[in-house]
Amino acid sequence: MKAAEVTEKRTPGRPVGQSSGYEQIIVAAIEQFAALGFEGASMRQIAKEAGLSSATILHHFGSKRELFAVVLKHISESLENNPVLSNPGAAGPDTLQAVVEALVNWVRTHDDFARISMREALDTAERVENAKRWPLKAGMETIHKAFETAMDCQPGNLSGRMLALQVLGASFLFYVGEPVHRLQAGVPDAQWKDEFCRNLVDTALRFAKMDMQK
Template sequence: MPDPKQPPPSDDSRERVIAAATALFAEHGYDGTSTRQIANQVGLNVATVAYHAGSKAELYQEVMRRAYAAEAQHLAGALAAFHSSAAADAAEAVRSLVGAYIDFCLANAHVPALWMRRWLSDAAEVIGPEAEYAKPLIDAVREAVEGALPDVAARTDVEMTVWTVLWMTHGFCCSGVLDKDGVRRGPGDAQAVDRFRAHLVGLALRELGLGGAP
């Protein structure tokens, strides 16, 4: 806990610490990042980092909370658009929803990277992010699709389709695909992105029984 006799933490220092931790946790994982590495990144000592941001576990929780907040905000807009168009053109509404999620992950590469590392048992001792952050967003998408498209929900497993979109998008953003020469092509390659987008949209449409053309 910060010493009440000390001046309040500098917002600038706290934000720099959180930004550095976000980048390091995404690149190396929670288990592969030390508080000293975070401190070195921002030019502070370990005690000052703890003063501004708490323990490493507390810092990780804040990083995950912010990742969730950004995703939730983006998803709220995407779901509002989905609700407004699903009745008129279900396939186009799904295309836009999947596309919005791909766009978010491409623009916020640290988010899929953080979650991919958790799926590989990174930060296993930090309990809570799945229940607090991942499940509510997955449920929100599932409930939106099931509510707007009851016929679709009656014939397919909407939740598994949501998971499929999530898994594949995170995988592409973190790993990309290999071209004919074995060279990795990922989010920085416009052609690979277009190819992935078309494939995932078509897959989601087929899974939901809405056709397959992207």
């Protein structure tokens, strides 16, 4: 999702009637964190992009870490509110295909969110150790549970979670680096993204079939 597509809904914890400067900050923060990561983005540049002062950002959030947590919460909520991932339906191949396609399409249509999430996966080991407070936890659980439901995983069976991470990782790598990959492979742009999705669905279905035969 491009930062400009962030909705005007009230973020949890935001006082009713707070100024629209809040949304300006979120939009600018998403763009900066997507492009530069947490360490590379600066509050000064975010303020500049938002057309506000650094003092205004600190008034709303207090620190860059707090602002980043709010951005991650936006990402998590977009996954939690995905109609297919949040309510995949009965287990079976059709459901698994729908879940894979929904996750791939989420990455495909949420470019900034995907970039931030991928950077977070690379840089967040220390924060995930305390996962109860990790802002992406609920969104990731939504993905995992969707795959577990589609594969009818029993307690203790990690196959659904493993497949979810494989699909998510492949999608992140593919779409974030898509222009370079496409040029290297020489595949026409019109076929590239749809073909990737079909191949990933086929791989997931084969994985699930082998898991059921164990």
